[in-house]
Amino acid sequence: xxxxxxxxxxxxxxxxxxxxxxxxxxxxxxxxxxxxxxxxxxxxxxxxxxxxxxxxxxxxxxxxxxxxxxxxxxxxxxxxxxxxxxxxxxxxxxxxxxxxxxxxxxxxxxxxxxxxxxxxxxxxxxxxxxxxxxxxxxxxxxxxxxxxxxxxxxxxxxxxxxxxxxxxxxxxxxxxxxxxxxxxxxxxxx
Numbered sequence: 001x002x003x004x005x006x007x008x009x010x011x012x013x014x015x016x017x018x019x020x021x022x023x024x025x026x027x028x029x030x031x032x033x034x035x036x037x038x039x040x041x042x043x044x045x046x047x048x049x050x051x052x053x054x055x056x057x058x059x060x061x062x063x064x065x066x067x068x069x070x071x072x073x074x075x076x077x078x079x080x081x082x083x084x085x086x087x088x089x090x091x092x093x094x095x096x097x098x099x100x101x102x103x104x105x106x107x108x109x110x111x112x113x114x115x116x117x118x119x120x121x122x123x124x125x126x127x128x129x130x131x132x133x134x135x136x137x138x139x140x141x142x143x144x145x146x147x148x149x150x151x152x153x154x155x156x157x158x159x160x161x162x163x164x165x166x167x168x169x170x171x172x173x174x175x176x177x178x179x180x181x182x183x184x185x186x187x188x189x190x
Contacts, residue, residue: 077115106132
């Protein structure tokens with residue numbers, strides 16, 4: 001009976017030590033990845049067609065989005081800037097009370113690249129910054145802008161992994177970006 005208890009204790013200690021190690025380092029989550037001092041989101045979209053037909057659909061998608069600016073064509077695809085990007089939290093079942101204001105009311109800026117291939121395209125979003133209005137306390141009750149890097153908001157103090165409390169919000173942001181850069185959700189512009 002003592003051998004049974006020793007084995008049970010050894011198995012439990014092994015499980016606890018491996019669980020603790022697995023949860024402490026989260027360098028990748030929901031298409032987000034930490035690269036240096038930046039949080040990068042990447043997603044590939046399969047689509048039937050040649051590189052030229054995929055390029056045409058990508059151009060239509062980029063033209064139809066109100067948040068894409070300064071789009072420049074290069075040899076692989078397109079580069080551009082995100083401005084005034086907003087996450088539609090209600091679309092994904094989030095409310096004002098269970099979502100940080102950074103996501104619910106914030107506007108996002110950043111940069112993106114779209115690489116076009118035969119049968120697919122890949123979107124990479126990086127250099128994300130948020131801006132939201134915060135109410136100040138005092139007699140006049142004014143609002144002031146709060147700005148910051150997404151990297152600082154979602155990573156731990158040593159900048160090596162994502163915060164556990166931000167994983168649900170990373171999923172929200174990733175799903176929103178995934179839906180907004182999909183050519184299937186694009187209205188045709190002539």
